[in-house]
Amino acid sequence: MVAGVLRLVVPATRSMLDGCRSCHARSLSLCGSVPEGRLGEIADIVETMRARPHQRIIVEGDEARHAYNIVSGAAKLLKELPDGRQQIVGFLLTGDFFGLPVDGVHPCSVEAIAETRLCRFRLDQLDVVLGRISALAAALRSRLAGDLAAAQEQMLSLGQKSALERLAGFLLQIGAQADQLGLPTDPMRLPMTRADIADYLGLTLETISRSLGKLKERGLITVLGRHDIAFRSVAGLTDLAQGDEASPGFAMEGDQGCRSAGS
Amino acid sequence: MVAGVLRLVVPATRSMLDGCRSCHARSLSLCGSVPEGRLGEIADIVETMRARPHQRIIVEGDEARHAYNIVSGAAKLLKELPDGRQQIVGFLLTGDFFGLPVDGVHPCSVEAIAETRLCRFRLDQLDVVLGRISALAAALRSRLAGDLAAAQEQMLSLGQKSALERLAGFLLQIGAQADQLGLPTDPMRLPMTRADIADYLGLTLETISRSLGKLKERGLITVLGRHDIAFRSVAGLTDLAQGDEASPGFAMEGDQGCRSAGS
DNA sequence: CGGTTCATTGAACAGGCTCAACCTCAGTGG
DNA sequence: CCACTGAGGTTGAGCCTGTTCAATGAACCG
Numbered sequence A, B: 001m002v003a004g005v006l007r008l009v010v011p012a013t014r015s016m017l018d019g020c021r022s023c024h025a026r027s028l029s030l031c032g033s034v035p036e037g038r039l040g041e042i043a044d045i046v047e048t049m050r051a052r053p054h055q056r057i058i059v060e061g062d063e064a065r066h067a068y069n070i071v072s073g074a075a076k077l078l079k080e081l082p083d084g085r086q087q088i089v090g091f092l093l094t095g096d097f098f099g100l101p102v103d104g105v106h107p108c109s110v111e112a113i114a115e116t117r118l119c120r121f122r123l124d125q126l127d128v129v130l131g132r133i134s135a136l137a138a139a140l141r142s143r144l145a146g147d148l149a150a151a152q153e154q155m156l157s158l159g160q161k162s163a164l165e166r167l168a169g170f171l172l173q174i175g176a177q178a179d180q181l182g183l184p185t186d187p188m189r190l191p192m193t194r195a196d197i198a199d200y201l202g203l204t205l206e207t208i209s210r211s212l213g214k215l216k217e218r219g220l221i222t223v224l225g226r227h228d229i230a231f232r233s234v235a236g237l238t239d240l241a242q243g244d245e246a247s248p249g250f251a252m253e254g255d256q257g258c259r260s261a262g263s
Numbered sequence C: 001c002g003g004t005t006c007a008t009t010g011a012a013c014a015g016g017c018t019c020a021a022c023c024t025c026a027g028t029g030g
Numbered sequence D: 001c002c003a004c005t006g007a008g009g010t011t012g013a014g015c016c017t018g019t020t021c022a023a024t025g026a027a028c029c030g
Helices: A014-021 A123-132 A134-160 A163-181 A194-201 A205-217 A234-241 B014-021 B123-132 B134-160 B163-181 B194-201 B205-217 B234-241
Strands: A007-011 A046-051 A056-058 A066-072 A074-080 A086-093 A109-112 A116-122 A187-189 A221-225 A228-231 B007-011 B046-051 B056-058 B066-072 B074-080 B086-093 B109-112 B116-122 B187-189 B221-225 B228-231
Touching: A066 A123, A074 A194, A074 B134, A086 A134, A086 A194, A086 B134, A116 A123, A123 A134, A123 B134, A134 A163, A134 B074, A134 B086, A134 B123, A134 B134, A134 B194, A163 A187, A163 A194, A163 A205, A163 A228, A163 A234, A194 A205, A194 B134, A205 A221, B066 B123, B074 B194, B086 B134, B086 B194, B116 B123, B123 B134, B134 B163, B163 B187, B163 B194, B163 B205, B163 B228, B163 B234, B194 B205, B205 B221
Parallel strands: none
Antiparallel strands: A007 A046, A046 A116, A056 A109, A066 A116, A074 A086, A074 A109, A187 A228, A221 A228, B007 B046, B046 B116, B056 B109, B066 B116, B074 B086, B074 B109, B187 B228, B221 B228
């Protein structure tokens, strides 16, 4: 389980930066916000690397030397308790940025859940670069604000919602991400296991399994395979996720349940 | 319950900026990180104002025009569900900054819980100022990273910890804040109600009350009054908060709670 | 004081957890 | 081609933590 040393591929090259620039995915990649003529200024603080599934890219509490941007693949952000309980605080996909330190230390661990390519930035010079390229600083700032808002949304789920509500919200969230990344959404793919979903939603994997069954019964989704799910009623899921349980009754025929479009 | 219009006091003045600078409290106030000679550059985007208890300073979903810094008082950050459930995602004290928009909109509401003085920044010019004063941008960045880490820590609590563990962690957190602000910590003051604590920890107020009783029984704290609590064993609380139930002192009794950890 | 808000305590209920058995499927090798 | 294997997933029964509902008590403010 302890991750080995990360496999470093190459120091910064022009093609690598291009690779980094190309991940415009969710909002925009950080490198993507650097003005054309100034890519040179960040070249010397960037490198690319790879991580295999289950490999730890960051260990909570370690002194922070790099921040990262995911070029392709997927990873999970997590925090652990000494007795083994763990909370996944976020899933990271193509284009996502992570690794900013707090008091010089990484506040949570990051573990790859698939073969992953990354772009990493030396932190000792990041502030200098950000001071020079204010567009990059602004992009990073708006990402941090977005991540914070996502974390707050997740707190609402964890603190107030039922298992079914949390799962419905989670599926919609994954669907929206897939959409933004241009991945298939008709049958969409969940790259993580039931246990990962459970650790993200603060539930057990048994509850995830049972809840997926309930969503299926209600006609809101179709479970195609372990990692493939299709939406049957996005409106129904949305209502459920927001607690508008109103009249979800397993949709008696005429009843469409989801009248109120919500807040 | 619906908040009235906020009472605006004065446009930016030199003394007000000084007031703002003086809140070095938690880490440092944002204005405090502006170099001496450049305060003038931010004067025209700053104003001070006040809010009364229960007054909404920000309503979730509203178009964002200002960000804020608390000069004195206290407020809560919260998110609501259409059926009335609410999650408090943070408490804001002297020196805290909030109100950065996500997609031009405020991602959560903010409500004063005491008489509060604020310093507010016009967002339409904030990016420009931040681009010019990189020290200010860096200070803001490190705050956002800190807030994000705090949110992740809270997710760990909400998703994995028991009521007692959450409450122990909460009390330590409040104690640490009081310490940083130079407020009394021997008997420390909780500015919020039981219901607020409950909404923050994802529990009910009855559970808070019962759990405080249990902490008292275990000899970890003393409850002096509604809003005043004294620590009797910080180490014991820390262990409890981290799930190191190990040697909680006497414990034995009927308490075996949840030994088995592993998922 | 009396009224209102906040807090404590009790009893019954329930959602999700625990423990355990069983199923499914992909990969492997005979 | 099929049996074996092991990780991941589903299903069931009983239990426990925290909720709900309700009554009582304590504090604050006119």
